[in-house]
Amino acid sequence: MSFQAYIDNIHQKTGKTPEDFKQLATEKGFIVDGELNKSVKATEITNWLKNDFELGHGHAMAIYATFKGKTS
Known part of the structure; x- marks a missing residue:
């Protein structure tokens, strides 16, 4: 499965994009200052x-x- 297929499947299952998860991770303190x-x-x-x-x-x-910067 390609990386993009993983991302597409996650979006389909959760309704969330990587940016949505990044925002949630920031709120939890997993990401600080990007x-x-x-x-x-x-x-x-x-x-x-x-x-x-x-x-x-x-x-x-x-x-x-x-979160580590991978986009494709």
Whole structure:
């Protein structure tokens, strides 16, 4: 599955875009001043995405990758 297919599937399932998730992550303190909070581990973020949005591991990692700047 391509990266874009992951993003499309996430949007279809949750109604949220990567920017929506970035905003939510900022509200939770995972992102500060547009950058990942260095004190937060990837597992904390992926667990949040799995628990709150019922994403699988691969889909949660795709959103995490967008937080790190991946766009395609």
